[in-house]
Amino acid sequence: MKDIRFAYFSRPTDRFRCTDIEDILAVARDNNARLNLTGLLVQTPHHFMQVLEGSREAVSQTYARIVNDPRHADVTFYGISEIDEREFCDCHLAFVGAEAFTPDLCRRLFRMPRIIPSLLSDDAAMTLFRELAADKTLAECSEEAITGLRDEDFFEISI
Numbered sequence: 240m241k242d243i244r245f246a247y248f249s250r251p252t253d254r255f256r257c258t259d260i261e262d263i264l265a266v267a268r269d270n271n272a273r274l275n276l277t278g279l280l281v282q283t284p285h286h287f288m289q290v291l292e293g294s295r296e297a298v299s300q301t302y303a304r305i306v307n308d309p310r311h312a313d314v315t316f317y318g319i320s321e322i323d324e325r326e327f328c329d330c331h332l333a334f335v336g337a338e339a340f341t342p343d344l345c346r347r348l349f350r351m352p353r354i355i356p357s358l359l360s361d362d363a364a365m366t367l368f369r370e371l372a373a374d375k376t377l378a379e380c381s382e383e384a385i386t387g388l389r390d391e392d393f394f395e396i397s398i
């Protein structure tokens with residue numbers, strides 16, 4: 240049976256605190272290692288974006304836990320596809336924090352000064368995941384994920 244790739248974006252709720260990222264990553268990396276999942280979690284200034292690769296069963300089981308997590312809401316699919324090879328295999332869950340999304344990076348990737356996940360096609364989202372994962376100055380794979388943002392920097396917006 241082939242592996243699958245699944246990607247989505249969501250928005251943090253008021254139950255989410257910036258310091259939660261460290262706990263989310265620690266738990267997710269443990270679980271994902273156990274289930275042989277690999278992927279990337281991206282925290283933009285207003286959203287989460289995530290791509291996961293692994294067996295159909297492992298991705299489905301993990302998605303069921305993620306979607307019920309009260310720290311985020313409005314989980315919206317980019318797509319699910321069968322894959323011949325994994326592309327995000329460096330880490331059980333690599334992480335790119337919101338501070339990466341400088342106006343320069345956003346302009347380079349989207350020709351816009353900020354990133355709006357709901358405006359990305361599935362292909363554009365995959366391109367973004369690939370570019371971020373490939374940049375080892377942005378994508379970290381250790382337990383020490385610190386975001387430079389404070390809780391006040393998060394706004395719940397609906398775009």
Ligand SMILES: Cc1cc2nc3c(=O)[nH]c(=O)nc-3n(C[C@H](O)[C@H](O)[C@H](O)COP(=O)(O)O)c2cc1C
Pocket residue numbers: 263266267268270271280287289291301304305306307308310311332
């Ligand atoms: C944005 C986001 C991404 C997450 N990614 C994962 C993940 O890749 N793997 C995982 O096991 N848990 C992930 N979690 C944590 C799960 O939602 C859940 O808290 C965790 O799996 C423990 O579930 P349990 O308490 O039912 O055992 C994520 C949570 C959030 C908010």
